[in-house]
Amino acid sequence: MSRWTGSWLSGPGAAREGDPAEEPGHRGERLGLPESGLGSVAGTGRRFLALLIDWVPCAAVGNFLTTNPAVSTIALFALLTVVSLAVFGRTPGHWVAGIKPASLTGQRLSFGHSVLRTLLLCLVIPPLVMDVDGRGLHDHVARTVVTIAR
Structure with a gap:
């Protein structure tokens, strides 16, 4: 079986077959x-935990303000996340959980990257698709990694 099809046709762990020197020793290495x-x-x-801390207040406000709480919750969550990331570099949930999204370039997260990362996060599927470094698809696209800050 070819190398690229082996990663999804052969089941879990097949993608890790090969030269052990190529495999990382720990997430983020x-x-x-x-x-x-x-x-x-x-x-x-x-x-x-950070997602839950950010989501619950948005859901509560969305339920009380509108007749369509799903849309208003996602909109409030997106607004909170984009503004918090652009201004403070992390959301209130990130702060409580002691984590922080960091740019792979070492620079502060730009407004554009904050918007892109948040939009993909709101689609739900991108955060569930993770690589060996623990980065979701939304982190890959925005060129970020969530690190421990305290």
Whole structure:
């Protein structure tokens, strides 16, 4: 079977077959990030906690303000996320969870990258498609990685 089809036709783990020297030792190693502590890739638990902290107030406000709470919740969440990322570099949920989205270039997250990352995050599927470094599709497109900040 060819190398590219083996990654999805042969089931889980098939993509990891090959030269062990090519495989990263820990999440974020390919990006030059430490294995643990400050600056390491944030785990799924912290990321989910941050999402929950940001989502719940938006859902509560959306339920009280409009007759279509789903649309208003997503709109409020997107607004909160874009503004928070562009102004503060992280959302209130990120702050509470002790994580921070960081640009791979080392620069501050631009407004455009904040918008792009948030739009893809609101589509739900991109965050679920993760690579070996723990980066979702939305992080790949925006060239970011979520790291531990404290």
